[in-house]
Structures are given as C-alpha cells and as structure tokens.
Amino acid sequence: MIVPGLPSDLFHTDCPARVVIDHVAGRWTPLILSALQPKALRFFEVRDKIGGISEEVLSRKLRTLVRDGLVERTVEPATPPRVSYALTPLGHGISISLGHSFSWIAANGGAVLAARERHDHLNGA
Numbered sequence: 001m002i003v004p005g006l007p008s009d010l011f012h013t014d015c016p017a018r019v020v021i022d023h024v025a026g027r028w029t030p031l032i033l034s035a036l037q038p039k040a041l042r043f044f045e046v047r048d049k050i051g052g053i054s055e056e057v058l059s060r061k062l063r064t065l066v067r068d069g070l071v072e073r074t075v076e077p078a079t080p081p082r083v084s085y086a087l088t089p090l091g092h093g094i095s096i097s098l099g100h101s102f103s104w105i106a107a108n109g110g111a112v113l114a115a116r117e118r119h120d121h122l123n124g125a
Contacts, residue, residue, distance in 0.1 A: 023068055024094060028053055028061050033087065033095045034102060036071065040086035070094060 010017055023029060028050070035041065035049045047058050062085055065071035070091035076082040087095055119125075 020068065023064055024070075026061070028057060029065065030098045030101070032058070032061055032065065033070065033091060034098055036085060036087045036091070037095045037099065040074070040084045042082070042084050046085060065091070 009015055010021070024033075031050045031053075032046060035046050041049070043055075043058070043062070046062075047053060047055060050058070062071060062073070066073050066085075069088055071085050072088050074084050074086065076084070
C-alpha cells in the first residue's frame with residue numbers, strides 16, 4: 001500500500017510496509033498464521049500445535065497480529081471465558097503466500113541442508 005508522503009519502496013528505511021515485514025517475517029509469526037489457516041483455534045491449541053513456542057511469546061505475537069488486522073480474537077461468554085483466534089480476510093491472504101513458501105521449503109529443505117553440509121565440509125567448519 002502506498003501512503004501519501006511516504007516512500008513505497010520496501011528497501012527504503014522509511015517505508016511503512018517494513019513494519020509489516022518485521023511482524024510477518026519473524027521467527028514465530030509464519031507458523032502462527034499457518035496454524036490458524038484451516039480454522040479458528042484456542043490459545044492452548046495454537047501453543048500445542050507449534051512446538052517450542054512459549055506462552056509469553058505466543059501471547060505477544062497474537063496481540064500484534066490482532067492489532068495488525070491479520071487475526072481476530074473472539075471471546076465467548078462462559079466461565080472461564082472461551083477465547084479463540086482466527087484469521088481475518090487479510091490474514092488469509094498472507095497465510096496463502098506463506099503456504100507456498102512452506103511448500104517450497106518442504107520440497108527443497110533437504111537440498112538446502114545438503115548445500116550447507118557441503119559448504120561446511122569444504123570450509124573446514
């Protein structure tokens with residue numbers, strides 16, 4: 001998106017889209033968005049689906065994604081309250097792109113690791 005008066009070049013330091021890149025391309029965010037792709041999940045379901053993520057990090061990332069309009073948080077009145085997270089239409093759009101990236105990684109991950117091993121072997125690492 002081009003914001004009047006601000007650069008639209010992602011390589012420019014003042015490009016507003018770089019904030020989105022920081023949020024979407026982080027360590028955990030692609031996994032969170034992909035976990036929510038098929039359906040809404042409760043917090044513990046997202047946590048359990050993504051091995052290794054702490055509750056603190058997941059909570060912080062989900063708040064950021066809600067603020068960015070990629071995820072919606074729904075609280076159902078119950079005791080205790082039932083909270084679920086789902087992708088918004090905007091979130092679905094980015095998760096489709098991430099799905100393509102994940103497919104490429106799954107198909108080519110072995111080749112990347114083999115290249116790394118060859119590099120390390122040749123360079124004495």
